[in-house]
Amino acid sequence: MRTLLNPWFVAGCVIWVIVYSFRRLAHPVPWINGYVDDFFAVPVIANLSLWFMRGAVIRSNYYVLSAWKVTFIVIYVSLVFEVLLPAFSKTYTGDWVDALLYAIGGVFFYFVMNKPALSKKPKA
Secondary structure, three states, rough: OHHHOOHHHHHHHHHHHHHHHHHHHHOOOHHHHHHHHHHHHHHHHHHHHHHHHHHHHHHOOOOOOOOOHHHHHHHHHHHHHHHHHHHHHOOOOOHHHHHHHHHHHHHHHHHHHOOOOOOOOOOO
């Protein structure tokens, strides 16, 4: 549960709620809507993945995502949101700046957020 209480994860979720609310009101906030939410996209997705892996698969609060897994998330999100969706829908537009922000968010997640939930292993 500590994984979902990470202050950066909470901040990313709050930003998403703000962006979503203002979009629904037809008043998008330019910087948050255009850049900050893209930066937080990968950290939020990766943190949810980390929580799932810790709770359902690995069952260890010491587990962290490997660099390869974080890289996969960055590439996947970039391809889906910046290549595939714009190719199939006029609602979406591809933007290399967004892909760059996903990558920066991935690096941020890996080095800042991707820590064991517990600081020390208990002695056996």
